[in-house]
Amino acid sequence: MYNPQLKTFFTVIESGSFSKAAAELYLTPSAVLHQIRALEKDLGVELFLRTSKGVTLTPAGEYLEAHGRSFIRMGDELRAGVRSAASAENSICIGTSMLEKCRLLYDLWVLFSAEDPDCRIQMASINVGEQIPESTDLIESLNSNIPWMRDWRFLEICQVPFGCAFVQGHPLARKSVITAEDLRGETVITINDGSCDTITQLLKHLRDHGANVVYHFGSGMNMFWESAFTGDVQLVPLCFHDILINMSVVPFFPTFSLPYGIFYRPDPHPAVLRFLDFIRLTYGAGNSSGIVPVLS
Numbered sequence: 001m002y003n004p005q006l007k008t009f010f011t012v013i014e015s016g017s018f019s020k021a022a023a024e025l026y027l028t029p030s031a032v033l034h035q036i037r038a039l040e041k042d043l044g045v046e047l048f049l050r051t052s053k054g055v056t057l058t059p060a061g062e063y064l065e066a067h068g069r070s071f072i073r074m075g076d077e078l079r080a081g082v083r084s085a086a087s088a089e090n091s092i093c094i095g096t097s098m099l100e101k102c103r104l105l106y107d108l109w110v111l112f113s114a115e116d117p118d119c120r121i122q123m124a125s126i127n128v129g130e131q132i133p134e135s136t137d138l139i140e141s142l143n144s145n146i147p148w149m150r151d152w153r154f155l156e157i158c159q160v161p162f163g164c165a166f167v168q169g170h171p172l173a174r175k176s177v178i179t180a181e182d183l184r185g186e187t188v189i190t191i192n193d194g195s196c197d198t199i200t201q202l203l204k205h206l207r208d209h210g211a212n213v214v215y216h217f218g219s220g221m222n223m224f225w226e227s228a229f230t231g232d233v234q235l236v237p238l239c240f241h242d243i244l245i246n247m248s249v250v251p252f253f254p255t256f257s258l259p260y261g262i263f264y265r266p267d268p269h270p271a272v273l274r275f276l277d278f279i280r281l282t283y284g285a286g287n288s289s290g291i292v293p294v295l296s
Contacts, residue, residue: 003039005036006039006068007072009064011025012036012048012055018032018033045058046058046060047064091121091271092119093122093123093124093137094123094136095125095132095133095138095139099128099243101242101243103239105262108279109275119275128146132148138263138264138275140261141260142237142259143156143260145195147195149263154261154262154264155261155263155279157261158261159257160259162236162255162258163237163238163241164188164235164252165234165244165247165248167246167247168246168247168248170231170233176251177250177251177253179252180209180211184210185210185211186232186233188206188232189232190213190216190234196258198256199256201256202235205256234247236249237258262276
């Protein structure tokens with residue numbers, strides 16, 4: 001990113017002569033002299049005074065020595081930045097957490113990388129309740145219309161129904177399907193900020209049948225951990241069965257579902273666009289044949 005003649009210029013200064021600089025640069029002395037003369041011609045000044053004892057700098061040469069290294073450093077930094085940007089353009093950063101897991105993206109990535117082997121994947125731990133790092137390109141999640149989701153675009157893959165999670169030994173844990181009538185008199189814990197119509201309708205359905213619905217304010221993981229000790233029923237999407245340790249998740253009837261898929265930023269870079277196009281094509285063409293997984 002900088003004129004290579006500058007490197008020769010500083011090598012001559014450090015070595016003290018054209019011949020020693022030539023040896024360090026693996027060039028002939030005439031080639032070194034040619035580069036210095038070309039630099040002097042380009043600048044329109046003389047940089048070295050040549051004597052029988054070696055070379056010394058002219059005032060112009062001293063000025064270039066004092067300020068030229070910063071130019072080289074900036075050139076190196078610019079080169080590194082350009083390479084980093086090029087690398088980032090061919091890599092995808094996926095944000096994950098205990099709730100926003102790669103339930104589908106891992107299998108999709110295996111299929112995609114076979115077609116686009118030069119693209120790279122990175123994983124980043126995120127906290128959607130606070131701040132998502134700017135480097136995050138994709139997040140796999142339910143779409144419940146909570147605040148962070150409104151700033152992203154969404155590619156729906158499937159619908160995930162709700163169910164109820166019970167601690168082991170709870171009488172209702174043995175049922176194959178749960179209805180609102182089964183939950184009459186039960187305390188049902190849920191997280192809902194009022195922004196999701198589906199959840200609002202489901203909670204009204206539960207209350208109409210006599211369930212005691214309690215909102216849990218805080219992180220979803222706290223709700224899961226606390227309910228495991230209190231024995232309260234949790235209202236959860238069925239895909240959360242993989243994080244509910246020692247609990248049984250039973251489907252709810254009638255069906256209330258949320259969209260599930262991939263969140264991506266409004267201005268995705270080319271590698272992300274390629275991956276999203278692959279997901280659309282793969283699910284559109286192969287889903288009915290069972291080529292890729294779908295949550296249920």
